[in-house]
Amino acid sequence: MWYEINFNKLGVLMLPSFLRKPILVAYLQSLLVPIGNLHYQWKQKRLTDWYKINHTGQVCLLRKVLNDQLDVSERRIYIGDGNSFARKFIYTRAEHKPVFLGKMFIYRNSEYIGTGVDFIVYVPQAIINMRWNELNALINFYKLASKRYQIRAI
Incomplete structure (x- = not known):
């Protein structure tokens, strides 16, 4: 789906190929951890909202x-x-x-x-x-x- 994003992979793909060294990739992935956590929280909220929408007062x-x-x-x-x-x-x-x-x-x-x-x-x-x-x-x-x-x- 459109909301399934791997930010670590996306960050590495956005780097130019000559900068893709292990140390720089690890540094970039450490910078992307907060964005990944925020995305995870958003997905959990989305699941609870879908649960509430799909269940009614029947x-x-x-x-x-x-x-x-x-x-x-x-x-x-x-x-x-x-x-x-x-x-x-x-x-x-x-x-x-x-x-x-x-x-x-x-x-x-x-x-x-x-x-x-x-x-x-x-x-x-x-x-x-x-x-x-x-x-x-x-x-x-x-x-x-x-x-x-x-x-x-x-």
């Missing part, structure tokens, strides 16, 4: 990113759907609607339709304890802006 890709960054060996992090329960209301007699509730469960306010989370990230407790900020930063970077999430321990 569930499969978000799970892959989280496992690649936080749980490389065991890959235990997974993503589930958020809970969205319909609200049940109790009516008065004047409204002439059924008052019978049947079997009713009590949920947190964040678990109802329109107020709940869109997806739940299940993470091992050890990762939550040690790398909470990195986990939040990764999820916030890759998720869509309108999506809400919750992190739960496995």
Whole structure:
């Protein structure tokens, strides 16, 4: 590719042929070490940028990113759907609607339709304890802006 440059070889090729002595070539290559290091750092940054560009907020890709960054060996992090329960209301007699509730469960306010989370990230407790900020930063970077999430321990 166009960005694969061997600066040592390029420096030697740019020297006139009558100056290509071992001492001068070694001196020139020592002068080119900082440029080579800068080029290496640029290539590493390019690879991380390509990784970020190629991974989106889709569930499969978000799970892959989280496992690649936080749980490389065991890959235990997974993503589930958020809970969205319909609200049940109790009516008065004047409204002439059924008052019978049947079997009713009590949920947190964040678990109802329109107020709940869109997806739940299940993470091992050890990762939550040690790398909470990195986990939040990764999820916030890759998720869509309108999506809400919750992190739960496995």
